[in-house]
Amino acid sequence: GQQVMQIPQYQHVQEGEDFTTYCNSSTTLSNIQWYKQRPGGHPVFLIQLVKSGEVKKQKRLTFQFGEAKKNSSLHITATQTTDVGTYFCAPGAHNYGQNFVFGPGTRLSVLP
Amino acid sequence: DGGITQSPKYLFRKEGQNVTLSCEQNLNHDAMYWYRQDPGQGLRLIYYSQIVNDFQKGDIAEGYSVSREKKESFPLTVTSAQKNPTAFYLCASSRALPGQKNEQFFGPGTRLTVL
Secondary structure (H helix, E strand, O other), rough: OOOEEEEEEEEEOOOOOEEEEEEEEEOOEEEEEEEOOOOOOOOEEEOOOOOOEEEEEEEEEEEEEOOOEEEEEEEEEOOOOHHEEEEEEEEOOOOOHHHHOOOOOOOEEEEE | OOEEEOOEEEEOOOOOEEEEEEHHHOOOOOOOEEEEEEEOOEEEEEEEEEEOOOEEEEEOEEEEEOOOEOEEOOOEOOOOOOOOOOEEEEEEEEEOOOOOOOOOOOOOOEEEEOO
């Protein structure tokens, strides 16, 4: 089945530092989604990337989809305490596109 | 308000008992999903349904059962055959057709504890 890795597993940063998490798939993807889960909460959709090499920005968050459509990254500039949580990628399978295999997540802690 | 609801928020059961978790959505979504999340871990798919009266097993379906008699509802039963049922259970829904933006909307979850 589809295999997806996320690195790092954990990241502790000082408020104001940047943060990046990477999602890598063993297969070519039709799309990739990113979700954020706050501690004690449920995952919330952030974005979907579809095109090879696509880059999308949401305020301090920058999302990239690799040229080969096998990896993606999420970069946060100047982290804030509100960024605390776990970030999951959810790759869409090439032959259908449904996203229900979630990566293991990267847990971000932001120290004030 | 449109959304997805799960009840109850916390559930305790004795070992050997079956328990049913509720999931309802009024987003008119065709697809619904159940995930299990253990502390500090990711999401694992239990079952999913892309249309009424049809559902498919996910990666960890053993010890669980579902039904999809109505578009809005996708209850999950945790049976006594599930060896380690204590976990956080999340229900989600999305559009189902290929090519559509099929972001998943999650409910608030049910924390099940087996005593």
